[in-house]
Amino acid sequence: MQSLKWTEFLQEIGDSKDLDLNEEQLKQIVKFPKQKMTFQQLEHYLSNEFKVHFNQDSNRSKWHEKDKYLFIWCVAKLAEKRNLQFYELHHKGVFAYFEKVLDLPEQFLLEKWMSLLKQTLKQLPWTPEEDQILIQLRQKYPGNKWTIIAKEFTYLTKNLRYQKQIRERYNNVINSKINKKPFSHQEKYALMLYAKKMNKNWSGIAKLMPGRTDNKIKNCYNSIMKKIAKKIHLNELNSQKEKYILKLIKKYHTCDPDELASQIEKVQTNLSSLNESLNTFNEQHLISPILPSFQPIQLIYPFCYFQPNIGFPMQFFQ
Template sequence: MIPLTWNEFLEFISDIQDNELDKPQISQFIKIPDISMTSFQIIQYFSSDFQKAKIKKRCKWGDNEKYLLIWCVSKLMIKLQLKFHDLHQWKVFEKLSMIFGLPEEFLMTKWLSLLNYKLKEQPWKPEEDDLLIKLRQLYPGPKDWIKIAKEFIKSSQTVRYPKQIRERFNNVVNPSINKNEFNKDEILFIFREAQNNNKNWAGISKMLPGRTDNQIKNIYNSIIRKILNEIGSSYDNKVVEQLIQNLIVEQNNYDPILLSSILKEGKTKKPCIKIEPNSDNSQTSEPSVQGVPPQMAFPFINYQTFQFQNIYFSYPQFYFPPPYYPLRNSKFNET
């Protein structure tokens, strides 16, 4: 029986309390923070800092909070002789939520976020996909992924974190996904919306029923990459990518050979600028470029300082055509 209070928990693990964590064994499943705390430091930290700032800890956890959670779970595993996959069946996080004074789902989310990268990347099995489909039918809500992850781990004996489960369902196993090839209208629609909405894949997927944001992003990148390969440009060139995007919308075509030929022609073609000689009435001796107004020749600007009602102003002389612009020796106060 797992205790429900912190003092009862310490009494429950008193015989193994001072034993150091088996980090090589734990690190096979969990990413351990780069800190080390003794049992005395753990107990002192929980009774002071963690309890005082418990509400804040529900948001972002630091290394101390993560180490505390790993320490408590590890002690329970040793005391109850549990395996890593038995934690959820024994309701370990349900009991820890009462000890910590935090929601069970919150603790599960923190624990699953500590999973080792290699553990997260385990290949999915067909029976896992079938189980995921059934669980999604039981829990269809937008915030039910924690519940699905909990039931999934219990039933499959495979640890998957909620984000991984959600992405697997939304991008792979969802029965409503359209897995057929994209047609021309869909691809052109994607490029138009990518141009207008700055590549908001999630927003575009809502306008294409049956298509996921991952599918849409992949088809977009695939076409851009083919055109870049044709012209011999790197994929990280955002300027060229924007040019290709605009060209596809303009030409209403995404054929790599056609668009690459247009881009290559644009590179080799020199701009044509028509230069006309100045007329006899021109004020300058330099030629003017068509479409650009000739530069006006202004006289040297001399600033005059004058006094008016005890306030000093400084204006360029050419703003005041004769006889209205002030002279240095003008007397404005004369009646």
């Protein structure tokens, strides 16, 4: 038997409950599940499995494919009916509404929706008020507590921003400890050595370069690589070519594209000169002598005498 709130929800969305979801649009916003259901299957699942799995006596927290489809279906239908943008859902009380419809806590539903969002989803521009709230939350929760920060941030601002977006906003933009000055030559050289030694572990390298974020470090690395590759005529960078460039940087103690190109040119010039000298010397002094076309043959007989300075034996018999 369906709850009264579910019945009211179906009445609000009307005949749209029998229409297919706009999968093409939804796949741009959320990780759309492979498991799909008709409206009749969805209602049966809600009554016989979903509510049983998530009743008060259950500790189930894993989000199954059918659970995802049911939730996305509900949110999409309500958003379409109320003409809501997806970034407005929390602000407009959608998850509070479904707390009663699906009989699950609003915070739980919000977390599940955030986990379904694609990381490339475009959001509204950040406001100064959001930045200030984020700074305060970061001071309240130091360390690697971005999940907690993301939850509180969403409740305080009513704007839906996923955890990665919040972390990157703080680390790359508003953190007062960020060094926003251009990388010095010494920093660039150290960065390239770290990248070679630590296999491009950007977060690990950031710990060794105070004030520099992992994102800025990665961008600086890529910029240096492209400039060097262009200067020494390497096209289409790949892992092998990057390793080659890193070896050059370590060998010649510089990551400046012009200096590296100059060093490589000097080596090539020296090698070319050396080859020319060797070829000239060979032509003048290393002419092979004409040797006999036969090899000395040693004959073993009694009373054999070998005459000196002759390449073959002279035999005398008694």
